[in-house]
Amino acid sequence: MNENTFTVIISTFLILLLCVLVRLIIVLPACNVKQFNKEPFTTNNNIKNTKLTILLGSGGHTGEMIRILEQWGDKLNNFNRQYVISSGDSTSIHKLQKLEETTDNKDYQIDIIHRANNIGSNKLSSLINTLISFKSTFNHIIYQKWRGLPKVFLTNGPGTAIPIAYLLFICKFLGVCDTKIIYIESLARVNDLSLTGFLILPISDRIIVQWEPLSKKYKRCEYHGILI
């Protein structure tokens, strides 16, 4: 390889890298300086039948999410709802069905993904499990492509939210979708974000916390009072 070809190859590579970085800066919510109103507005126009994906994590996470959705009342009907539930979590399905009993518009679907979080098993099997979970989430996302990826992904943890959020972010990076990620931190977090919250922070468009000290500590966290 002569000197000139080498220079061309390296330059092309550097230009590509630069393009990737510029794209990342455009897409990454953490780099976006746009400030949202402290008091969100209240209109219902143009949001009818948009696709909203909600993760029902498990136990306490599902409990908090259901309490929040309960307060939406009839307005939950405005969305085309997709609920993501971990395999084997029958309590969440039960709670969801109870919530959906009260809605008029039954336009919702439940998708089951493999559970990543397994406490007590050894490192190798938990690694395999994490990979299966990633693959299951990936299949889930690819499958979504024809049905349309969601306009908003709403989650309050736990760790299962991370692979979904990052896969959606990669799709956004590639220009496949324009999904906004909204993360709600658990009421149990007073002074520090959870690990899930911390990992989702850079790619999340909005981060809502339930205690004031947290919103003071992290610039991108917003506080509107206790949500549940």
Added chain:
Amino acid sequence: MTGNWKEQMLVTTGATVSFPLLIEKIIDFKFIEMISQKYKNIDRILVQYGKPETSVHMMHQILDDLQKVKKVKVKEYDDEKYGIVFEFKINEILIKCVQYDNLLNEQYSKKCSIVISHAGTGTIMDVLRSKSDNNIRLIVVVNEQLADNHQKEIGDAFESLGVLECCTVNEVFDKVVSNVAGENSESKSLPASRGAVVYNIVSEMIMS
């Protein structure tokens, strides 16, 4: 679980982990004697002691002493809804101990004058949200045996809002003795939930 009791006290430790140190302090002859003297209206204590198998074992250990030393007669039976139930009477106060029930906090805290609870957000919110109509005194006990679960932070944060009292296992007795029937301070109620804000934020993100 209907009955003709006047007032009751609820002690609840959550579903997932049991809280033996707290249960030990409550199912104690001295504690119950104090209740019967200080709170003349309380004639029933409902204790939710936890789902795990080990909690049943823990209950046997605690009750063994009571049966041997104080000659208390304990009735034990298996209930479809509540799991293994223990029932006994000390100083005319009926004490019923159940494993777990999903609706326990929501349903029974309404009928209570005092609730003693672990510092889990689920239980705290269940009690505080059912508080509107009558004034329940909520005492939250931090489980110091649990590492890294933020119970102290949660308890302190809620206490600073004036909606509950937070203490450690060793302070429970004194907490309950003091301030009988809200003589001094009346606790505030929690501001209404703001979950509707999330709907607005979702709409805002769709529109943007």
